[in-house]
Amino acid sequence: xxxxxxxxxxxxxxxxxxxxxxxxxxxxxxxxxxxxxxxxxxxxxxxxxxxxxxxxxxxxxxxxxxxxxxxxxxxxxxxxxxxxxxxxxxxxxxxxxxxxxxxxxxxxxxxxxxxxxxxxxxxxxxxxxxxxxxxxxxxxxxxxxxxxxxxxxxxxxxxxxxxxxxxxxxxxxxxxxxxxxxxxxxxxxxxxxxxxxxxxxxxxxxxxxxxxxxxxxxxxxxxxxxxxxxxxxxxxxxxxxxxxxxxxxxxxxxxxxxxxxxxxxxxxxxxxxxxxxxxxxxxxxxxxxxxxxxxxxxxxxxxxxxxxxxxxxxxxxxxxxxxxxxxxxxxxxxxxxxxxxxxxxxxxxxxxxxxxxxxxxxxxxxxxxxxxxxxxxxxxxxxxxxxxxxxxxxxxxxxxxxxxxxxxxxxxxxxxxxxxxxxxxxxxxx
Numbered sequence: 012x013x014x015x016x017x018x019x020x021x022x023x024x025x026x027x028x029x030x031x032x033x034x035x036x037x038x039x040x041x042x043x044x045x046x047x048x049x050x051x052x053x054x055x056x057x058x059x060x061x062x063x064x065x066x067x068x069x070x071x072x073x074x075x076x077x078x079x080x081x082x083x084x085x086x087x088x089x090x091x092x093x094x095x096x097x098x099x100x101x102x103x104x105x106x107x108x109x110x111x112x113x114x115x116x117x118x119x120x121x122x123x124x125x126x127x128x129x130x131x132x133x134x135x136x137x138x139x140x141x142x143x144x145x146x147x148x149x150x151x152x153x154x155x156x157x158x159x160x161x162x163x164x165x166x167x168x169x170x171x172x173x174x175x176x177x178x179x180x181x182x183x184x185x186x187x188x189x190x191x192x193x194x195x196x197x198x199x200x201x202x203x204x205x206x207x208x209x210x211x212x213x214x215x216x217x218x219x220x221x222x223x224x225x226x227x228x229x230x231x232x233x234x235x236x237x238x239x240x241x242x243x244x245x246x247x248x249x250x251x252x253x254x255x256x257x258x259x260x261x262x263x264x265x266x267x268x269x270x271x272x273x274x275x276x277x278x279x280x281x282x283x284x285x286x287x288x289x290x291x292x293x294x295x296x297x298x299x300x301x302x303x304x305x306x307x308x309x310x311x312x313x314x315x316x317x318x319x320x321x322x323x324x325x326x327x328x329x330x331x332x333x334x335x336x337x338x339x340x341x342x343x344x345x346x347x348x349x350x351x352x353x354x355x356x357x358x359x360x361x362x363x364x365x366x367x368x369x370x371x372x373x374x375x376x377x378x379x380x381x382x383x384x385x386x387x388x389x390x391x392x393x394x395x396x397x398x399x400x401x402x403x404x405x406x407x408x409x410x411x412x413x414x415x416x417x418x419x420x421x422x423x424x425x426x427x428x429x430x431x432x433x434x435x436x437x438x439x440x441x
Contacts, residue, residue: 013193014243015105017084017186021112024062024144030180037112037177039146047176048148053165055151061394063115063130063145068391070134071147073125073399074425075116075163076252077140077263078170080109082178083247090178090248091171093229100228102243107178107186113143113265114177116170117395118150120163121222123404126258126425127387127417134387137427139435140265147394148173159255163222167253170264192277194241197288201316204285208318211288212242212272213308213337217254217262217325218293224253225262225325227291237292237308239315242273245289254325257404259381259427260353262325266426266433272323272351288315292337294330305336312346319347324430327355327381331366342371353378353428358420379428379436381405381421389415 022035030040041060049058063069081090086104089096115128128140135141148169152162195203216225218233225232227240227250240249250267273289280286292308295301312320320341324334331352338348354364354377364380393415400411405422412418421427426434 012103012241012243013191014102014247016108016190017105018108018110018188018190019181019184020187021109021144024064024146026062030177032181032184037109037144037181039177044173044176047172048169051165051169053153053157053161054169055153057151059149061147061149063147063394065130065142065144067130069130069394070127070390070392070397071115071117071145071394072127072397073117073119073122073395073403074128074258075118075120075125075166075255076170077265077425078114078174079265079268080112080114080174080177081248081268082107082175082182084182090175091251092249094226094251095168095171095175098228100244101247101249102241106247107182109178109181111144112177113140113145114170114174115145115147116150116166117147118166119396119399120166121159121255122399122402124255124257125399125403126261127400127403127419127423128425129387129390132388133385134424137385137421137424137435139426139433146173146177149395159222163253163255171251192243192246194243200285200287204281207285209287209316210276210284210319210321211290211312211315211317212276213312213320213322214289214291215294215322215324215330215333215337216250216291217256217330219296219329222255226251226253232291232293233295235293237290237304237311239311240289240291242277242289245270245273256326257381257422258425259405259422260326260378260430261425262429262431263426266429266431269433271432272321276321284319287317294326294333296329301333301336305333305340308337309340309344309346312341313344317346321349321351323351327353328366335367335369335372339369339371348374350375351378351430351432353430354380355382356380358382358384378430378432378434379421381428383421385419385421387417387419
């Protein structure tokens with residue numbers, strides 16, 4: 012498989028008569044974009060689109076998802092397959108990427124399970140999306156009593172349609188950069204690079220029901236057994252977030268598109284190890300389902316003859332059990348593991364960080380303590396609904412002060428403790 016990412020480096024945003032890209036500026040026709048998302052009858056009439064730039068004293072909340080605008084210029088399939096395009100596989104051909112730009116979907120969905128993005132100030136230091144040029148959709152349901160699943164789908168599709176629309180409108184622009192990636196088939200991968208350990212990536216996706224959904228080619232991942240995909244498919248938009256979970260460690264669609272674990276493993280492929288496979292698995296509610304998926308995922312790793320696995324989690328608490336099952340089952344098959352998670356250690360950092368553990372889990376990377384408290388100063392502009400700070404996960408009644416100051420845990424900040432490592436936090440070993 013060969014994938015080319017044709018990148019346009021977006022440095023600024025503005026509204027204008029025609030959507031397009033020139034000289035680092037993405038121009039957005041607001042009326043045309045509003046007409047596009049208003050086609051969905053499930054969305055209300057008071058929809059809005061706003062722009063937010065890095066460094067501005069702007070707050071966006073509550074944010075559900077973040078999406079990087081993309082459009083396939085050449086090759087099989089189209090962006091977000093199974094969602095807003097046919098289910099043809101992706102991961103090959105040429106894909107246009109609006110690097111530095113992002114689409115945010117904001118609105119009162121599950122309310123406590125959306126997040127905050129500050130474009131400046133101390134909060135901006137904890138979210139990677141303070142550095143992107145953001146096109147924010149402020150959404151509401153056509154009926155306040157609408158089923159949450161219907162409203163979530165409408166919000167999800169609005170964001171994906173917007174991302175595809177923006178990139179497609181820039182298809183004639185000359186790319187600033189072209190990145191090329193190639194991956195062999197499984198047979199070639201297994202027989203290549205003798206002497207280097209074969210390493211895989213076990214990619215845990217949040218699928219615990221109750222709007223805790225992630226989609227692979229449009230299929231809710233809770234409905235599948237663990238499966239093998241190419242890392243290039245992930246990079247090309249095969250995985251889409253449908254999650255309404257705590258904002259700090261929710262894997263946005265943007266973080267799937269730019270998964271840093273995959274990016275780093277591709278850089279080290281052929282040097283430190285043979286990056287042989289990506290295994291996608293789910294996170295389950297019942298013990299039987301956890302056992303089934305962990306046994307099947309590690310079985311696939313064993314069948315491929317992998318020597319090592321990098322395992323990333325999404326979420327906390329209940330998914331910790333899935334993470335640990337994947338760890339010890341792989342280790343007992345002779346496969347070394349490295350885990351990437353975050354912690355909920357209490358506001359003082361003194362509580363148990365994970366809900367489960369095992370002796371084999373002795374190589375673990377932390378993305379930070381989501382319970383750490385931060386004070387967010389007032390902003391000049393709020394896109395969305397600031398009052399949700401009193402409800403949002405990581406906040407409490409009284410989090411929003413009269414002057415606009417917000418006191419919350421990092422849990423409330425979008426992407427603050429990303430378990431893919433798509434975060435601005437760092438750590439070192441003492």
